[in-house]
Amino acid sequence: MEPVNVIGAGMTPFGILDDSIVQLAEKASFKAMSDSQTLDLQFDHIVVGSQNPDEFVNKGHLSTLIADRLGLVPAGATRVETGPSSGSSAFETAFTMIASGHSDLILVIGVEKMSEVDRGTASKILAKMMSYENETRYGATPTALAAMVTRRYMHDYGLTRDDLSLVPVKAHRNGAKNTLAHFQKETTVEKVSNARVVADPLTLFDCCPTSDGAASLVLASDRIVRDLGVSDQAVRVLGVGHGTDYHAVQHRLSMTSFGATIAAADRAFSIAKIGPADIDVCELHDAFSILELVNMEDLGLAERGHAIDMVKEGATEVDGQIPVNTTGGLKSRGHPTGGTGVAQIHDIYCQLLQKAPKGLQVEAPKIGLTQNIGGFGNNMVVGIFSTP
Amino acid sequence: MEPVNVIGAGMTPFGILDDSIVQLAEKASFKAMSDSQTLDLQFDHIVVGSQNPDEFVNKGHLSTLIADRLGLVPAGATRVETGPSSGSSAFETAFTMIASGHSDLILVIGVEKMSEVDRGTASKILAKMMSYENETRYGATPTALAAMVTRRYMHDYGLTRDDLSLVPVKAHRNGAKNTLAHFQKETTVEKVSNARVVADPLTLFDCCPTSDGAASLVLASDRIVRDLGVSDQAVRVLGVGHGTDYHAVQHRLSMTSFGATIAAADRAFSIAKIGPADIDVCELHDAFSILELVNMEDLGLAERGHAIDMVKEGATEVDGQIPVNTTGGLKSRGHPTGGTGVAQIHDIYCQLLQKAPKGLQVEAPKIGLTQNIGGFGNNMVVGIFSTP
Numbered sequence: 001m002e003p004v005n006v007i008g009a010g011m012t013p014f015g016i017l018d019d020s021i022v023q024l025a026e027k028a029s030f031k032a033m034s035d036s037q038t039l040d041l042q043f044d045h046i047v048v049g050s051q052n053p054d055e056f057v058n059k060g061h062l063s064t065l066i067a068d069r070l071g072l073v074p075a076g077a078t079r080v081e082t083g084p085s086s087g088s089s090a091f092e093t094a095f096t097m098i099a100s101g102h103s104d105l106i107l108v109i110g111v112e113k114m115s116e117v118d119r120g121t122a123s124k125i126l127a128k129m130m131s132y133e134n135e136t137r138y139g140a141t142p143t144a145l146a147a148m149v150t151r152r153y154m155h156d157y158g159l160t161r162d163d164l165s166l167v168p169v170k171a172h173r174n175g176a177k178n179t180l181a182h183f184q185k186e187t188t189v190e191k192v193s194n195a196r197v198v199a200d201p202l203t204l205f206d207c208c209p210t211s212d213g214a215a216s217l218v219l220a221s222d223r224i225v226r227d228l229g230v231s232d233q234a235v236r237v238l239g240v241g242h243g244t245d246y247h248a249v250q251h252r253l254s255m256t257s258f259g260a261t262i263a264a265a266d267r268a269f270s271i272a273k274i275g276p277a278d279i280d281v282c283e284l285h286d287a288f289s290i291l292e293l294v295n296m297e298d299l300g301l302a303e304r305g306h307a308i309d310m311v312k313e314g315a316t317e318v319d320g321q322i323p324v325n326t327t328g329g330l331k332s333r334g335h336p337t338g339g340t341g342v343a344q345i346h347d348i349y350c351q352l353l354q355k356a357p358k359g360l361q362v363e364a365p366k367i368g369l370t371q372n373i374g375g376f377g378n379n380m381v382v383g384i385f386s387t388p
Numbered sequence: 389m390e391p392v393n394v395i396g397a398g399m400t401p402f403g404i405l406d407d408s409i410v411q412l413a414e415k416a417s418f419k420a421m422s423d424s425q426t427l428d429l430q431f432d433h434i435v436v437g438s439q440n441p442d443e444f445v446n447k448g449h450l451s452t453l454i455a456d457r458l459g460l461v462p463a464g465a466t467r468v469e470t471g472p473s474s475g476s477s478a479f480e481t482a483f484t485m486i487a488s489g490h491s492d493l494i495l496v497i498g499v500e501k502m503s504e505v506d507r508g509t510a511s512k513i514l515a516k517m518m519s520y521e522n523e524t525r526y527g528a529t530p531t532a533l534a535a536m537v538t539r540r541y542m543h544d545y546g547l548t549r550d551d552l553s554l555v556p557v558k559a560h561r562n563g564a565k566n567t568l569a570h571f572q573k574e575t576t577v578e579k580v581s582n583a584r585v586v587a588d589p590l591t592l593f594d595c596c597p598t599s600d601g602a603a604s605l606v607l608a609s610d611r612i613v614r615d616l617g618v619s620d621q622a623v624r625v626l627g628v629g630h631g632t633d634y635h636a637v638q639h640r641l642s643m644t645s646f647g648a649t650i651a652a653a654d655r656a657f658s659i660a661k662i663g664p665a666d667i668d669v670c671e672l673h674d675a676f677s678i679l680e681l682v683n684m685e686d687l688g689l690a691e692r693g694h695a696i697d698m699v700k701e702g703a704t705e706v707d708g709q710i711p712v713n714t715t716g717g718l719k720s721r722g723h724p725t726g727g728t729g730v731a732q733i734h735d736i737y738c739q740l741l742q743k744a745p746k747g748l749q750v751e752a753p754k755i756g757l758t759q760n761i762g763g764f765g766n767n768m769v770v771g772i773f774s775t776p
């Protein structure tokens with residue numbers, strides 16, 4: 001169990017972009033390599049998280065393509081896929097490679113280019129991550145499942161439509177200050193609650209966009225940190241956990257709690273030897289508004305049914321007790337699926353080094369957490385990070 | 389660097405099969421779990437190698453789907469993709485997870501179901517692993533590139549058409565005795581040399597089939613081996629290496645040598661602290677006849693340009709000095725792309741435990757090697773294994 005450090009991070013803007021998937025990966029990676037002073041080093045491996053480049057951009061075998069373009073041949077190159085948590089799973093794979101002692105320097109890339117296909121095609125590609133037998137053949141979509149979760153949560157805990165709107169309002173308030181975010185514009189409870197209904201009770205403003213974008217990290221062993229003299233920017237990976245749940249929502253014990261998050265968090269906290277109370281800042285997977293609340297509760301950051309109280313009290317704001325999605329979350333920063341998990345870690349890395357965008361810096365955070373959802377709530381990765 | 393062991397292996401027959409991709413994964417996995425006495429244990433993770441289930445069988449997010457079906461929830465679940473070396477890369481990821489000390493028990497699955505689409509569609513899906521800019525847009529296919537490599541090798545080293553035919557003849561001679569092989573029928577030099585030309589000078593018998601099939605391994609830490617009392621079937625992983633080369637063939641230094649294999653082998657041998665002369669049996673990626681010769685030379689098992697002499701002398705036969713592809717190779721055992729790398733390790737595992745099919749057992753091998761190609765010769769994984 002060699003210690004693992006994040007010594008550099010980079011990301012492209014998220015949005016509807018002209019760059020190709022390889023160009024996005026290249027831009028984010030060169031930022032991370034430049035940031036970590038590793039531009040002239042030979043990497044042991046590159047690990048690429050991407051959900052479906054074969055269908056989104058008609059490119060197969062993406063890891064070698066990117067290794068070639070980045071000039072990293074003959075480093076090993078691997079693509080990792082776990083649906084929308086592909087980026088975090090790529091990070092996890094890279095983490096274990098360094099933790100094993102067999103590698104010292106690894107480049108992690110999370111990338112997706114979703115805008116080359118039309119929205120209908122994108123929806124069909126994304127729906128493949130759900131259960132065909134139990135869900136998609138009846139016409140269910142990720143949004144429809146999220147709507148069911150929301151309705152059940154409202155029934156169980158008395159959440160109101162206007163309460164729920166506070167979540168995307170916060171996301172947009174933060175994202176408006178993040179120059180890399182897909183949407184850099186504030187919104188209001190009234191606008192969210194009265195927007196076009198996508199799947200009742202969810203409106204357009206409860207749903208993250210499909211985006212293009214890439215994020216990248218340089219992971220290094222203690223030896224590399226020492227050799228490069230970058231200990232002041234070596235964010236330590238305290239723990240990583242990965243968990244699954246039954247593929248179809250109907251087979252799960254609860255609709256308002258994700259067992260996969262609980263399993264992943266248990267494991268990550270156990271490796272890190274800390275608990276939820278130690279977290280100073282976190283990035284959670286808010287592809288739909290309700291998920292931010294469910295995730296807070298599954299991670300032990302809020303009491304069951306009471307996450308919304310913390311949102312109302314301002315506890316999840318940048319200057320609150322436990323800031324959540326300080327850079328806009330998936331809702332405002334955007335959601336290029338394979339890119340999201342790595343972007344979350346990028347943003348936590350910046351927070352811990354006090355390099356967050358202006359107006360978004362949490363006061364001297366020591367420990368940060370990321371949580372990324374794959375499938376519809378059935379493949380979760382949790383990461384825990386600390387200051388150098 | 390915790391030691392890593394393979395304590396069980398299973399595979400389905402390879403061929404054109406009725407089973408779905410999930411059923412294939414399930415059958416291979418239950419064999420591996422049964423073989424390793426781990427049916428009642430909780431796995432830490434499952435790692436699935438599969439090239440393109442989204443397009444071959446219209447299934448996304450395969451790792452969770454399989455974790456659910458196998459009853460392994462809430463284990464972490466990850467899919468790994470590196471083209472046709474996806475299975476070996478999945479094995480590599482699982483290897484590092486145990487080597488890191490963070491995991492004790494991992495299930496590896498390599499699977500592909502290629503026969504649900506027609507051959508033209510399958511070819512288009514597979515061609516995505518090549519360079520669009522430099523290769524596919526001019527109509528190049530993997531077979532066309534292999535034909536160019538063959539022609540160049542013939543020019544450089546004087547290989548004849550009939551000499552080359554000895555390679556698939558040996559593959560079929562071995563495969564005829566392997567009840568899991570796609571083709572269980574011998575062939576002759578005359579038949580191979582005079583078969584229909586696919587890409588001059590390659591004939592139909594120089595090209596592996598597209599197959600359906602799955603293979604599975606159980607990887608365990610020393611602690612699990614001790615607890616289960618399975619040390620007599622714990623094949624040790626001595627080393628794993630992974631290397632890349634430039635994406636397009638035209639950018640590489642040589643057409644008759646794959647730098648990615650050399651990089652992967654250097655690394656694997658260095659970790660294992662042994663050399664090519666120590667290998668007693670190996671499984672090499674012979675998707676096209678010429679590749680078996682090139683691979684032998686890149687791995688240091690034959691002198692440059694002289695692999696064919698060893699084939700002629702019988703050195704690569706089951707009872708030869710360095711048996712190659714004793715169970716039929718990709719040519720005869722078949723090539724469900726994501727399944728192949730894991731099947732190679734399955735067969736080496738069986739060889740080392742002296743459980744090879746009748747007539748295919750090498751005499752008391754101590755060390756075995758696998759080499760698996762991703763992309764067209766640009767993403768290689770090499771594994772080295774020893775008897776318990």
